[in-house]
Amino acid sequence: MNLSTQSVDHPLSPKGRFGRLSYAAWTFLSSIVAVILIFVLAFTAVLSTGTNVEQPQNYPILAIILFLVVYIALLYFSFVFTIRRLHDRNQSGWLSLLMLVPVVNLFFLIYLFCAKGSEASNNFGPVRATSAWEKVLGWIYIIIIPLAFIFGIIAAISAPAYQDYEQRSQQIQMDQQN
Template sequence: MRSSVQGTHLANDSPLSSHGRFGRLSYAAWTLISSLFFIMACLALGFGIYQMSQRQVTPSSQFSLFMFFSIGSLYIFFLYYNFVFIVRRLHDRNQNGWLSLLYLVPLVNIIFMIYLLCAKGNERLNDFGPVRTTCAWERTLGWIYIILVPVGILIGFAAALIIPEYQHYLQ
């Protein structure tokens, strides 16, 4: 579905395809969705593995192999879609998707993620197509993600400082 609004074309395409563009809030929303899916799938898998281990249905070597492949498959699925979202976000900046490989470089990936969340995209048609419409629910989820990331980082830092001090206090 494409329409013309003040000389700009709007696209409404499949968000799971690497073709097309993602604005900042669409990128944040779909990253949140994939992260939540990954966490829920890992929790469900962990619960199922725990239940199987309590019943001792399978020998431990088969059990470990099953767990390894299950979590590995989930992670590959999660990583693939994160790359799709990153490529779409780079397309919105009129940049090549190969820059998404920066996501694999430790420490650079943090700066790269901040860049993807903060850098404004092209407002007009570019080499990768028309601007994609950001739905209202994507805006809402995008802002939730943008708020959750710094709050999570602050909680992590606080826990890293408080827990060792509390353990030292207990001793």
């Protein structure tokens, strides 16, 4: 293949394909970057407004605009990665709009992580090789998702139990003082 017709795969472009691990890795990486940016913006906004966090009207308008920019960028890249993942399944990128439908988006995300892509070239190009760092980051993300779900369930169960324990211990202390 000569160099003038050879296309370069840009991961941030909706053209091309993403395997399951590439999809997980790039989604995880974009989420990490967005969370870091949001924390930095929140920290600087709080520092610039003083210690009174309860009054959001004191936040600088620039911080709010930057929050929106980060959110829109994360949303855009989420759609790009979803489109590329759908292309790996030889499906139209328009199906990525299912990510906007509540509840359906959860099942759609599970589908994207679990469904195997086309093993040969399809309408959207040849199979994209998953680099080593994408494999590592993708597996970390895939492992973190169920762990977060399990810890969330444990926290939801244990928080009311702990509150009940606190109330009973306070009641016992009151009874002992009387």
